[in-house]
Amino acid sequence: MKKIEHIGIAVKDLEKSNILFKQLFGNAHYKIEEVVSEGVKTSFFKAGPNKIELLEATNSDSPIAKFIEKKGEGIHHIAFAVDDITLEIKRLKDEGFTVLNNSPKRGADNKLVAFLHPKSTNGVLIELCQEIK
Ligand code: ZN
Numbered sequence: 826m827k828k829i830e831h832i833g834i835a836v837k838d839l840e841k842s843n844i845l846f847k848q849l850f851g852n853a854h855y856k857i858e859e860v861v862s863e864g865v866k867t868s869f870f871k872a873g874p875n876k877i878e879l880l881e882a883t884n885s886d887s888p889i890a891k892f893i894e895k896k897g898e899g900i901h902h903i904a905f906a907v908d909d910i911t912l913e914i915k916r917l918k919d920e921g922f923t924v925l926n927n928s929p930k931r932g933a934d935n936k937l938v939a940f941l942h943p944k945s946t947n948g949v950l951i952e953l954c955q956e957i958k
Contacts, residue, residue: 826913830906830936830954831869831876835892835899839866839881846870846879854879858933865889867933878904878933902940904952910937913953917941929955 836842839857847853847870854868864887870877880901882890892901907913910929918924923942932938936954943950 826905826907826953828906829875830904830952831878831934832900833878833880833902833904833952835889835896835901836879836881837893837898839868839879842879842881843868846877850877856934859883860931860933862930863888863932865933869934902950902952904938904954907953907955910939910953910955914939917953922946929953931957 850872854870856869859866864884866881868879880889914924923945925940929937929939935957939953941951
């Protein structure tokens, strides 16, 4: 894994949170993107070299809706950049981690993504992401 690519924060109301985080960072989000397959609408902010993703559920079956129901708003996942996601999925499975999707899927912000189950990572949902070139 190369570096933290972004941190994902689950929010109830993306529009309100976009205003809040604009006040926090001093600059507005640079992108809004809906990932229909995941039932989420996301916005992305830059804070210096770092990236924050806000996620709002677009339906009640969305993983974000379930997360907020259980835990409330807050940090949802930490995403790490990888060079070769397929290789990394295999490596982590061999190490005994539970990978939620065996083949990479299309995520927001032009990335192929995969998630590790928080049960196998001390309660932290880990996202792997590889830039689509
Ligand atoms: Zn993410």
